[in-house]
Amino acid sequence: MIKTPDLIASLSTNLTPVRRLRPPLMRAFGWLLLAAMVLTLLAVAQGIRPDLAQRLRDPAFASCMAASALTGILAAVAAFLVSLPDRSRLWLMLPLPSLILWLSNIGYQCLADWVSIGPEGIGMGEAARCFATLVLTSLPLSLALLVMLRYAAPLRPTAVTIMGSLAVAAITATALSFFHTMDATVMILMWNIGTAVIFVGFAGTFGRTIFRWVTPRVDAPH
Amino acid sequence: MSGDRGSQTPVLKLVAGGERIDVSTSPPNRDLDWAILMARAQDGDGAAYQRLLQEITPYLRSLAARRHRSADDIEDAVQDILLTIHSIRHTYDPTRPFGPWLATIGERRSIDRLRRRSRHQRRETPLQPEHEAVADVGVDxxxxxxxxxxxxxxxxxxxxxxxxxxxxxxxxxxxxxxxxxxxxxxxxxxxxxxxxxxxxxxxxxxxxxx
CATH class of the missing domain: 1.10.10.10 (Winged helix-like DNA-binding domain superfamily/Winged helix DNA-binding domain)
Incomplete structure (x- = not known):
């Protein structure tokens, strides 16, 4: 084992200047800007669903969308705040109210639609396009967030990963309800909850290992 | 922030002075000194960085001693914390107090180390005399x-x-x-x-x- 004074000496010789992180709110805003960009590109590529204006007049649909978008924004802010060592963990509660609103709306729709329509309306083509939207939205956003928050690995990996995944899942869900008409089918509801559960579940199980491959190695002083 | 490097000291004094009440673990003046040293270290001042690490080591040792018992474990934990500080030193914001930043890193690393240790221990069994495959008959x-x-x-x-x-x-x-x-x-x-x-x-x- 190297002696502590020797370690300190080796760390402080050849010390390179570092660029301080920008304030967490600004960084969260940057990431949300990227999310908005991804959504716009998808809108250009796939086209917004034709009945969006009409659906937005439905209070259940509108509040569900607003709640999922708000959950995405607040969870991103919380992730950036909690990733810093000197901020309170209580910020994790920030997206909770909108999350509850979002999930309770999905639950209600799910029940209502189960009774009235049934699962036979799902076409394979639509499901595949739905999946494409899902991957196209969540993959770049997850990777960007992973790189932006990599320094949190030795501190609060699980909390930060869960918050980040929630942000990605909520924004993906918002994107899905923008682009796909089959919000009344069981399929999209499964996606909506499924993305959130899969992301959060994976994050909870692999929270530590997810960060590891982008983390600067802690045990190698230079 | 990062723009006003030349006039950093007075700015730090004002801001850190207002918020340092909640730093229960380190006296206020020390916290302010450490904040200034860290700000200099972020700009690449090796001597300030060395002084900072030397000064926080006893504090880190007392922090680690709350979770670990053997001297080796404590020293390992201190070095782990020092390395973590080094790798994420860019996350410190000089306009905020240094104490909570340091304390969280110390706490998190100590707890993490404790968890890792207990995971290892759960997989290990101490070697007992009955585990000896060949009894020591002859000599006895x-x-x-x-x-x-x-x-x-x-x-x-x-x-x-x-x-x-x-x-x-x-x-x-x-x-x-x-x-x-x-x-x-x-x-x-x-x-x-x-x-x-x-x-x-x-x-x-x-x-x-x-």
Missing amino acids: MEGKSNRRELERAISDLPPAQQMAIELLKLKEMSLKDAASASGMSINSLKVNTHRALKNLRKILLGRNEL
């Missing part, structure tokens, strides 16, 4: 038989010599104690021990030759 038997042979040889000696060997060699008493315990004079104890050893050598060697 030899020791026992030697002992028995010696005891028999001693019992063949005249009583005075037996007493002298018993007290001086087996019980390892001093001459004075042995003299008062046996009632023999120191001189006769010496003589008897000498004779006893000579006789024992004769008895044991004679037996081995047979």
